[in-house]
Amino acid sequence: MIEFVLDARSGVSPYLQVVHQVRRALRLGLLVEGDQLPTVKDVVASLAINPNTVLKAYRELERDGLVAARPGVGTFVTKTLADSSLAAHEPLRRDLGRWLGKARAAGLDDESIEALFMSTFRAMNEEIA
Amino acid sequence: MSAIVRTEGVGKKYRRRWALQDCTLDIPEGRVCGLVGPNGAGKSTLLGLTVGLLSPTVGSIEVCGGQPAVSSAQLAKVGFVAQDTPTYAGLTVADHLRMGAHLNPRWDDAAARRRIDRLGLDLRRRAGQLSGGQRAQLALTLGLAKHPDLLVLDEPVASLDPLARREFLQVLMEAVAEEGVSVLLSSHLVSDLERVCDHLIVLVDSQVKVSGDVDELLDTHHRLSGPLREEQGLPSDQSVVWSSHTDRQSTYVVRTDSPILDPAWSVTPLGLEDLVLAYLTATPTPSSASASAGRGLEVLR
Amino acid sequence: MIWMSWRQARTQIVAVLALVGAACIWLAATGPALARLAHRNTYVYDLLSRNDRLLFNGGIAVLALAPAVLGIFWGGPLVARELETGTYRLAWNQSVTRRRWLAVKLGFAVAATVVAVGILTLAITWWAHPIDGALGSRHGGLPSRLSPIPFAMRGIVPIAYAVFALVLATLVGLVLRRSLPAMAVTLALYAFVQIAVPLWVRPHLVPSTSTTTVISAGTIDGLSMDDAGTITLSTRVAPGNWVLTDQTVDAHGRPAALPTWFNSCLPPPPGPGQARSQAGAVTSRGTLDRCLTRLDRAGYRQHVVYQPASHFWPLQWVETSLYLAGSALLCFLSFWWIRHRLA
Numbered sequence: 030m031i032e033f034v035l036d037a038r039s040g041v042s043p044y045l046q047v048v049h050q051v052r053r054a055l056r057l058g059l060l061v062e063g064d065q066l067p068t069v070k071d072v073v074a075s076l077a078i079n080p081n082t083v084l085k086a087y088r089e090l091e092r093d094g095l096v097a098a099r100p101g102v103g104t105f106v107t108k109t110l111a112d113s114s115l116a117a118h119e120p121l122r123r124d125l126g127r128w129l130g131k132a133r134a135a136g137l138d139d140e141s142i143e144a145l146f147m148s149t150f151r152a153m154n155e156e157i158a
Numbered sequence: 159m160s161a162i163v164r165t166e167g168v169g170k171k172y173r174r175r176w177a178l179q180d181c182t183l184d185i186p187e188g189r190v191c192g193l194v195g196p197n198g199a200g201k202s203t204l205l206g207l208t209v210g211l212l213s214p215t216v217g218s219i220e221v222c223g224g225q226p227a228v229s230s231a232q233l234a235k236v237g238f239v240a241q242d243t244p245t246y247a248g249l250t251v252a253d254h255l256r257m258g259a260h261l262n263p264r265w266d267d268a269a270a271r272r273r274i275d276r277l278g279l280d281l282r283r284r285a286g287q288l289s290g291g292q293r294a295q296l297a298l299t300l301g302l303a304k305h306p307d308l309l310v311l312d313e314p315v316a317s318l319d320p321l322a323r324r325e326f327l328q329v330l331m332e333a334v335a336e337e338g339v340s341v342l343l344s345s346h347l348v349s350d351l352e353r354v355c356d357h358l359i360v361l362v363d364s365q366v367k368v369s370g371d372v373d374e375l376l377d378t379h380h381r382l383s384g385p386l387r388e389e390q391g392l393p394s395d396q397s398v399v400w401s402s403h404t405d406r407q408s409t410y411v412v413r414t415d416s417p418i419l420d421p422a423w424s425v426t427p428l429g430l431e432d433l434v435l436a437y438l439t440a441t442p443t444p445s446s447a448s449a450s451a452g453r454g455l456e457v458l459r
Numbered sequence: 460m461i462w463m464s465w466r467q468a469r470t471q472i473v474a475v476l477a478l479v480g481a482a483c484i485w486l487a488a489t490g491p492a493l494a495r496l497a498h499r500n501t502y503v504y505d506l507l508s509r510n511d512r513l514l515f516n517g518g519i520a521v522l523a524l525a526p527a528v529l530g531i532f533w534g535g536p537l538v539a540r541e542l543e544t545g546t547y548r549l550a551w552n553q554s555v556t557r558r559r560w561l562a563v564k565l566g567f568a569v570a571a572t573v574v575a576v577g578i579l580t581l582a583i584t585w586w587a588h589p590i591d592g593a594l595g596s597r598h599g600g601l602p603s604r605l606s607p608i609p610f611a612m613r614g615i616v617p618i619a620y621a622v623f624a625l626v627l628a629t630l631v632g633l634v635l636r637r638s639l640p641a642m643a644v645t646l647a648l649y650a651f652v653q654i655a656v657p658l659w660v661r662p663h664l665v666p667s668t669s670t671t672t673v674i675s676a677g678t679i680d681g682l683s684m685d686d687a688g689t690i691t692l693s694t695r696v697a698p699g700n701w702v703l704t705d706q707t708v709d710a711h712g713r714p715a716a717l718p719t720w721f722n723s724c725l726p727p728p729p730g731p732g733q734a735r736s737q738a739g740a741v742t743s744r745g746t747l748d749r750c751l752t753r754l755d756r757a758g759y760r761q762h763v764v765y766q767p768a769s770h771f772w773p774l775q776w777v778e779t780s781l782y783l784a785g786s787a788l789l790c791f792l793s794f795w796w797i798r799h800r801l802a
Contacts, residue, residue, distance in 0.1 A: 037349060040429065042376075070335040077327035078353045079190050080335040209552060233554040240548035246467075247544075253466060260462050261553035297549070304554065 030067055031059055035076050043078050047086035055095065055110040066096060066104040160223075162187035162308050162340045163208055168217035170203050177203040179364045181217070185342065185357060187307070190334060192355035193344035194434055200364040201344040202241060205312045208342065209238040222307045234264050237301035237339075241312040243294045247286030251279050254300060262304040270303035273329070291322025298326065302333050309333075311343035315350060327354055348431040358430070360437045367437045368399075368413075372430065379433050382423040383409040393420075400436035411436040460555055464567040471533060475575050482521065483582045490586040497589035522583055522612035526576055527649055530624020533568050535642035538797070539632030557797050565629055565790070569622055576621040584613045605701040605771050607657040614775040619782035624649050626789040633796050656778070662703050662766070664777040669764040671708070674754050678761065690717050694761050699768030710758025718757070724750030 031054050033047055041049075054060040069083045087104050090096045098104045132142050163185040170178045178200040185191050193201050206212035207219055210227020219226060222235040245254060251274060259265045274281065277295050285293060294314055301309055311330075315323040331354060334341060345351055351358070359369040368375065379399065386408050389398055393414075400411040411428065418425050428436075465472075489510075538561065541547040551557055587604075604613045611617065627648060632641035672678045672694060680695040694705050709715035724747055766774065 035353070037353065040427065043353065070332055073335045074328050074332040076353075077324055077331050079356050080331065081189075081356050211548060211551060227551070227556070230554045230556060230559075233552065233556065236552070238548065238552040240545065240552075242545065244545040244549045246546055246549070249466065257463050257466070258553065261460060261555050263554055300549070301552075 030065065033067070033072055033076060035078060043076075044082045044086040044089075047072075047083060048089055051086070051090055051095070052110065055106065055108075058109070060106050060109075062106050062109050064106045066106070068103055160187055161185060161220075162189075162222060163342065164220045165207075166218045168204075168207060168214045168219050170200075170207060170212060171215040176364055178207070181366050183359065183366065183369055185340075185359075185369075187340045188338060189357040190331075190341040190343070190355050191357040191359065192351035193342065193359045193361060194346065194348060194351055195344075195361035196346065196438060199361045201361055202312055203364075204361065205238075205310050205342065205344055208308075209236055209310050211238075230263070234262060234304060235307045237304055237306035237309040239294075239297045239301045239309070239311040239314050241314075242317065243290075243297035243314065245285035245288075245293055245296055248284060250282050250284050251288075251296060252281040254285065254296060255281075255303075258300050258303055264305040266303050266305055270299055273299045273302070277329075289322075291318050291325065294318060294322065294326055295329065298329060302337075302339070305337070306339060308340045308342060311341070313344055313346070315345065315347070323350070330354070348434050352430045358434075360434055362438055362440075367440070375433060376428065376430065378415055379411060379413050379428050379436075380418055381409065381411050381426045381428045381432070382418065383407065383426065384420075384423045387422075400440045460560060460563040461567065464564045467564075468533070468568065468571070472571055475529065475571070479575050479579050482579060486582050486586045493586070494589045522580060522617050523608070525579055526572075526617050526621030527624050527646070527653075529572050529576065530621050530626075531628045531642050531645050531649065533572065534625040534628025535632050535645060536638040537564060537568060537629045537632060539636055539638040539641045542632075542636040542801075543638060557801075558794050561793065561797050565626070565793070568625055568629075572621045572625055573618055576618045577615075580613070580615065580617045587613070605699060605766060605768055605774075607661075607701075610661075610701075610771075610774070611653070611657070614772070615779050616775055616782070619779040619786070620653070623652075623782045623786045623789075626786045626793070630789050630793045630796070633793055633801070656781075660781070661774065661778060664781070665766065665770050665773045667703060667764050667766050667770075669704075669762065671760045671762050674707075674759055674761050675751055679751070690721060692717070692761060694763050696763070696765060697768070701766040701768075702763060703766065704762065704764040706762055708760050708762045712762075714762070715759070717754075717759070721750060721754070 031050070033050050035043055035046060039046070051060070051066065060066075066087065069080050069087070072078070072083045073080050087096065087098065091098060091104075095106065095108050095110070096104050097107045129142070132145070137145065161184045163183060165181050165183045168178065168181040169176060181204065193204065195201050203212065207214055208221050208226060210221075210225075210233070222232070224232045224235070226236070227233055249257070255267065255270050255274070258270065259267050274296075277292070277299075279288070279292055279296065285296060288296065298311075298314070301311075309330075315326050318326065327350065330341065333339060341354075343351075343355075356372050357370070358372050358375060360367040384407070386403060386406055389401060389410075392398065392410070392412065395416055396412040396414040396418075398410055398412050402409045411433070538547075541550055550560060555563075587609075604610060611620070624645065628641060628645040631645045631648070632638060635641045635644065674692065678695055680693045682690055682692055684690050692705075692707055694702075696702055696705075706714045707717060
């Protein structure tokens with residue numbers, strides 16, 4: 030059973046943090062198919078957040094097809110993301126590594142690299158949207 | 159979804175001062191509703207009206223489908239944890255539970271004792287000897303064990319240390335998850351409200367400034383910053399909540415249902431605390447769009 | 460709510476019952492001996508020991524104070540304490556309406572007070588009965604039970620006083636919202652009522668008897684002269700009666716002062732060194748008789764208005780009803796106040 034943490038200062042809404050943490054757990058293989066997610070009551074009792082937040086997160090995960098709610102029993106994982114682990118995308122990883130090397134050579138520091146990536150990422154998302 | 163609290167033009171006057179004015183609210187059930195505002199804004203007055211400790215000077219209020227405090231059945235539907243969590247200093251914890259059992263028809267004694275047990279409170283200890291956090295937990299237990307439809311809390315964690323505060327909210331949220339009780343709590347700590355509330359009411363100077371679903375509020379409020387521009391220059395569907403100008407730059411917090419299309423503005427995300435602060439510090443400006451001029455202050459619903 | 464009222468008042472009730480119990484034990488121990496003493500002697504007052512007299516006065520003091528103390532100390536904080544400590548915000552959120560809450564709390568206090576003061580009054584009345592109004596052979600005596608002060612401590616009126624004090628204190632506490640000021644104000648109001656009633660109200664509760672008597676040596680009890688030289692006569696009254704008015708009236712029935720020539724009827728006060736002889740006493744006595752006869756012929760009479768001893772119980776009942784009616788009114792006001800003014 031995984032445990033959630035909440036970063037109150039991160040600016041990311043609580044329900045999204047829950048969604049991300051479930052996805053990360055799935056990717057890292059901490060959660061596999063058939064595992065039960067913590068009950069709403071338990072999450073709420075440890076994090077002191079609104080139950081609707083947790084319900085919303087679980088509903089979104091369910092919409093994405095990652096989990097399924099069984100009434101009266103709990104919410105269970107239906108699909109693992111471990112397949113889409115880093116190993117499956119090795120070519121992408123290598124490309125990224127090469128690009129990072131080029132950025133360093135151009136004299137960019139960590140923050141500039143991150144800023145460059147984020148602005149391009151956002152701009153691309155906006156184009157799509 | 160039916161409303162758990164419905165008020166219509168409610169006002170409360172003490173001698174010469176209006177503690178609450180023109181309050182019209184519709185709080186849906188099944189929510190945790192936060193009431194935020196500076197001290198003296200009228201939070202305790204509004205909460206006192208919902209539990210029937212006060213009666214309105216004007217207007218009407220309906221709680222759980224009935225008039226507050228009018229009958230035993232009505233009182234059973236609403237639980238209340240007052241400010242400073244009052245308890246009988248001379249009575250023991252066990253006495254308090256017994257009082258609850260005798261005086262409340264829906265009292266769940268087993269659940270109450272289980273909770274007290276989990277909290278580690280000694281049944282034979284007098285309430286006056288408990289710490290602030292323990293007293294607050296006792297008051298919360300008393301409020302929850304009577305199985306109300308609505309639990310009202312007046313700044314329950316204001317005087318508690320961080321650990322006690324967290325424990326209090328944990329117990330409260332667990333009860334909401336388990337029993338589906340609606341909650342109305344007031345606080346001037348927005349960070350706590352951010353965690354637990356999904357509905358928000360902002361009260362400033364005895365008037366309701368804004369009230370609504372937290373997600374909806376966050377979606378419809380935006381912070382815009384850009385070159386200096388007068389308020390009149392903004393589109394009519396954007397109502398200004400707060401503004402600040404330097405000689406070159408203007409920053410606005412606006413409320414709008416439509417997207418911000420003007421490329422001159424850079425839109426930055428607005429957290430709940432910033433949103434509340436915008437309403438708390440809003441300077442009275444004549445509204446460009448709204449026809450409710452003559453009042454100076456924007457009253458948004 | 461009954462359990463809650465009991466739990467909140469537990470210490471008070473236990474303390475009061477303990478004190479009442481102790482008082483009863485003491486009274487029971489000394490009572491029978493006193494009764495035997497009174498039964499055998501007419502002038503039992505002379506035989507009373509200092510202890511007995513102390514107990515008698517002590518009993519009066521206790522019964523004078525008990526209703527007030529009980530009522531004020533219990534009623535004052537009854538509601539006011541909850542208002543000033545803020546616990547009313549817990550109490551009035553339990554599933555009991557405010558009026559029911561007050562009704563049970565107040566009712567419980569009234570019941571307990573009635574029992575405690577009732578027992579106390581009964582015990583002291585029983586104990587003092589043989590010696591009430593007891594006379595000494597030469598001088599002195601204990602006041603009869605009809606006279607104002609003991610009347611308030613016999614029979615059933617103390618119970619009504621206690622209930623009145625309790626309800627008054629509760630109402631004042633409700634209005635002022637603070638225990639200590641409520642107790643002080645109630646004390647003042649209660650004291651005023653306790654002085655006003657025997658003075659202005661009690662004499663008229665039951666119709667009094669009035670008689671006109673001839674002034675003679677047999678009917679006059681004594682003379683007194685004040686600093687101004689005015690002489691007043693006092694009629695001999697049967698023991699146990701409560702005299703309301705005792706004045707000289709002239710032939711037309713109007714209250715009048717004694718004629719000036721009467722002053723010479725009195726024997727001169729003994730001068731320094733002058734011994735009073737038997738003869739001198741007889742002479743002065745004879746002069747007095749002649750003066751009294753002269754008064755009689757001149758039409759002077761003594762007009763006395765009094766409550767006979769037999770009116771003791773009627774007066775008790777009427778005064779009790781009066782106080783209980785007042786209590787009921789105050790109760791009603793309390794319920795109105797808590798519902799309409801405390802919101």
